[in-house]
Amino acid sequence: MLTRRAILGAGLSATALAVSGCVTSPPPIPAPEPDPVPPYPLSYGPITTEPYPIPAVPPGVVAPQYWRQIVDDPTGEVPGTLVVDPGARFLYLVQEGGKALRYGVGVGRAGFAWSGKATIQYKRHWPTWTPPKEMIERQPELEKYSAANGGQPPGLDNPLGARALYLFQDGRDTLYRIHGSPEAHSIGRAVSSGCVRLLNHEIIDLYDRVPEGTTVLVRAAKEPEGLV
Template sequence: MGDRVELTRRGFVLAMGGVALGGCSTSLEMPDLGLDTTTTGSIRPKISVDKGITDPDLMYASVQEGPFSLPAIPYAKVPREFQRQIVPDPTGEAPGTIVVKLAEHHLYVVQEGGDALRYGVGIGKAGFEWSGRAVVQYKKQWPVWTPPSEMIARKPELEKWRSGQPGGPDNPLGARALYLFKDGNDTGYRIHGSPEWWSIGQNMSSGCIRMINQDVIDLYNRVPPKSTVVVA
């Protein structure tokens, strides 16, 4: 990675398989191997050990961006399986690929070295599910939401937003949106944030993949346009 980091005595003991350094009581200044003992214990890329994945108080803290404020997420009410974390990659896809496993309500970003970043997601309700491969054509911060005509027909109260609801904390697309295209055509589906954090892990959307706002900001910062998306 090229970065010089420090190894604590505890990290060195872990690296040596738990062998104690007999009689030593002082800290050792040595290079940090970057071990993450909370998952598989292998040496990870730097992206996999930052505090944005390991400290829920930081992951789900309140956010202030210009005029927009996001409240802190009461993560104790979010099942642990749907909180952002590092896991062994179960997908077999190439590093950088986004994989959504619908049955699990999980989104994975495949990493080098056999791991993945995993986020909880909400998915389409019955009749709105979809699957397949696509690409992130582009991304937007605080996107405008424009309900399709068929949605307005089902919910006439949305007529006021026919020309688009401005971005903001109450916008259904949340703080970020990734726009999914297939063969150069807009699928109409998005990976996006949601103010309804309690809906993560459920089938409630009109086909889009929804995330906790703090999670979709993290995802937005990690994946570039043209990234491959697999929904299965």
């Protein structure tokens, strides 16, 4: 037997079900898409045409912003000029049309001690490395590579890598070099010693683009906070 209370209760339940059936949950907010990672450069693969075969640059070691790329020229210099920005860890080869070819570099802490205008006096394929006397005094184990001992022969372990550009100022050697390096992890960083280093892959590319006599401007820069 249906009572008035049962009828009222059934009516309320039906109404609640009807109302609840009309309510929909808002759609979930989609997670933001990650920034796309550009394709890994094919030019960073193994190089087998050199006297000392160069292995590929391991993916993920060099951040994409330090890959070689064409950018708007931030320097305002004459096309053909090389500009080193140690603080930003970039080297620019100024080109026509307001553009520049930008390379990521590693710098030594000594790289912050010298700045100014220089000239590429000469260039070398697979150079011999001769540490300065001051370096040998700090690291006597390098005596075996002194000038008297003929320096360190070319090879994959040579600190100057596959190519080197020698910078002179007013006819005098600055002891500042732009050179290759097998240490991919050092690109974008300030390491304990050395000049301006590029991947071996990159210094080979740059070497063929700049003749002897090229003007090089090395900017003065303080080491950015948070970078080592």
